[in-house]
Amino acid sequence: MSDVVVDYHQMWAELGLDLPMHDALLEAVGGMYGATFMSQKDRPAGMGYLDFVMSEVHGLRIKELDDFRKSGGKVVGTYCLYVPEELIRAAGAWSVGICAGAEWAYDQVEQILPRNTCALIKSMMGFKLGKVCPYLEESDLLIGETTCDGKKKAYEELGKLQNLYTMELPQMKRPKDVAFWRSELVDLIAKLEELTGKKITAESLAAAIKEVNGKRRALQRVNAARAADPSPISGLDALLAVQVAFYDDVPRFTQMMNALADELEKRVADGVGVAPKGAPRILITGTPMALPNWKLHQIVEKAGGVVVGEEMCTGSRYYEKLVSEDAATLDGMLDDLAAKYLDINCACFTPNTGRVDDVIRMAKDLKADGVIDYALSFCGTYQIESAGVAKAVQATDMPVLRIETDYSAEDVGQLSTRVEAFLEMVK
């Protein structure tokens, strides 16, 4: 990690970014990062890696992607964890999750999408229209998915601006749906092979499955440590680790997260934590929190609580389940991939009772004092599940606070009062 400040403006200009706006974005996110993360007390030393990665989020990492592409590599951008990173890597490409966690260029977005679209989708379009995301511009192919109506239709618009391929995710989990999803994986293989000119083989896929499982195992370790009281890591830092997992170099990230987990396990053994023992412990469930959306975690932890888990796509749904490593043939691996990915409990499925079971189990395992159900406004699937989830969780004598919000700072005052009152209530 060098102290040399490198000027990346040339690289950003070549990517076609809007330089003044991009500078403004970096300054805003940098300021937010400093205020949100660097002001935390007693952070694990291992977070230094993620601080560095974030300080180079549009710098060094983009340079790595740039160099990779200049040497003939292909970069694939994704928006959802249902798109299997294993297949992308097995084809020799790199997968990067594209950020959609901040309000940007809404004035342009609202010329294309309705105002009443969820913040995630508006942000996704805003980063493209505003020409401020180098990951998008480095992506040779974007892969969308039919997880909700909003994304499905917005991908049609995004696809007019960039090379985009949409996978059809079924909405139920019957055997015929798993078979259909497997056929979508087969189609994706053809698409990826066409992109990279490389065949996906049993060897390359087995290696990719192992590699990505390794990343998930490292995150499992980091997150398991949060069951301790006091928690050895803040919810903000743990959330950040999963957010970064979507786009960082896989072997390096895995190694650094295992090192972080070593440190956290030592902290737990020594009784070292980021919040006083007995601080209210909160599990958050709901809509994913794309980078740099740290709003709710910041409110909870500023109010004296500690977030001990995220039952969300930027949380347990990302790392909890592994792909079996037992299959020897490509066919067998595809079966395993299809089964693993359809086993994730997103609100886009009907029914989705597995999610409630996950929340109740995690609340127990992580010794949560309360659960916050989080939904972005206009995210219909999560908003509709919210009441049912709350009722089922409350039936286990676990208090629930339901929050609906977006990326703006407009409601932070009111939300803080509600969260503080919730923390007073659960303790």
Place this chain on the structure above:
Amino acid sequence: MVKRVLGLDIGSRSVDAVWLVDGRIANAAVADSGFDPASVAAAFVARGEHDAIVATGYGRHVARDSFGASVVTEIKAYAIGASALFPDARAVLDIGGQDTKAISLSAAGRVVDFEMNDKCAAGTGKFLEVMAKALGFTLQELGAASIEADSGVQISSMCTVFAESEVTGLVHRGEDRARIARGLHESISRRTLGALKRVGATGPLVFAGGVARNPAMVALITRGFAGEVLVPREAQLVGAYGAALSYLAVGGE
């Protein structure tokens, strides 16, 4: 041993203060928040008649930073204050200047569930102020007119800005101002009763906050709520009282 506790409820419309000595109310005061509620609160602090301060309301964090006050949320403060005044209370409704809170309590007076408006001031004291002005009434006249009216006009907008236009439109069409006033109160009451229902509130309900001084609102809530409704004499001071009491309950910080 702390004998004298100052409870401050720093709200958007008023700053309320209660001085407790040995757990009993020794003094109380209410002042307009003006444009700088922190200075208004500072004037109460400057009296120096306290050994400890607990602040609540939206300005509570400023009080912590400026006077080293302990802080509690309005939810907890109102729950404690209402339970102290009415030990049988099982729910609290607080309609303040900028927000509305519906709180359900356990038999022991602990917060079981609560709801609060999140983004806008629809249905709060501020809403009534704006509407009174649009109708050419004072706040007192607005409440009185509502009680006099035999029925209410249906008001469809909850947004303060849109409701103001709607009211202006109704006045221009020659609609009776009293009936409009009644319609406005009914619209807030419907919304508030819905919030009480969602938190599972049962009676007795303590109706506190500045808007509880409005007899028209009290009548509508009493009529619509399925249990007993109790209005403290100093409805506006319940938050400050609860904040001060919270210091004694937890022994300070």
